[in-house]
Amino acid sequence: MEEFFAQENQVITIVLIGVLMLLLMGVALLLFFFFSRKKIVEKELEKRNLEVTHQKEIIQSIIITQEEERKRIAQDLHDDISSKLNVINLNANLLKDGELSPEEYLIVNNGILEATDKTLESARKIAHNLLPPILEEFGFKDAVEELADTFNNSRKINIAYTINYPNKYLNPQNELHLFRITQELINNSVRHGKANNSTIHISQKNNKLIFSYTDNGIGFNTDNIDNKKGLGMKNIESRISLLNGQYSIGSEIGNGFKILIVIYPQDDEKN
Structure with a gap:
């Protein structure tokens, strides 16, 4: 009888050990999947953050480029157009005053025509840089x-x-x-x-x-x-x-x- 109980205790012990090992394996697998999933999620988040950062850089680059283009256009308008329009305005006022000799009148009039031609040419160049006519x-x-x-x-x-x-x-x-x-x-x-x-x-x-x-x-x-x-x-x-x-x-x-x-x-x- 004692042998029987001894064998029965051995079986119970083996079963308990087996169950405990299964539980430990189950916990180990759960921890493995948990940390693996965590790493995957972290990698995905890192990838998303890199994509977001990349998109921000692109958007920032577009904005900077647009601002540089606006500055260039403003500079061209100031240097090429405004200065020539000032010349036209000054010469037009001379004609308005009417105190010019025929020779002076001819010189001022030719100056207005020349400045007008240069202004038109500058305007064409600026427009060409914005959108080349041949492309359109x-x-x-x-x-x-x-x-x-x-x-x-x-x-x-x-x-x-x-x-x-x-x-x-x-x-x-x-x-x-x-x-x-x-x-x-x-x-x-x-x-x-x-x-x-x-x-x-x-x-x-x-x-x-x-x-x-x-x-x-x-x-x-x-x-x-x-x-x-x-x-x-x-x-x-x-x-x-x-x-x-x-x-x-x-x-x-x-x-x-x-x-x-x-x-x-x-x-x-x-x-």
């Missing part, structure tokens, strides 16, 4: 070709281009964004990259627009975040984001610069 009238392809040819004729940089762009593939606003990106890249090559040659390749493939730009300038260290996040690159990045695109850049000190932009047309742009 003939489209993106012709506008980029004219831009490249203008730089080629100025001999500041030689630009080779191949543009296979379907007419009106992007909506007018997005064509303007891509045109401004092209302008910014060329200006960066001339001002900062000290390049004398660059290339532009644009093509359409599998409902994606592929934009490639290279130059042979001095290049920069892409590991340096400040190089990537300068105002020029922030402006480009913000416009690429508005275009629903993605980009990658490559550069080394002494080995030029290159950027590849892939644009996925939005629903209202798909044929």
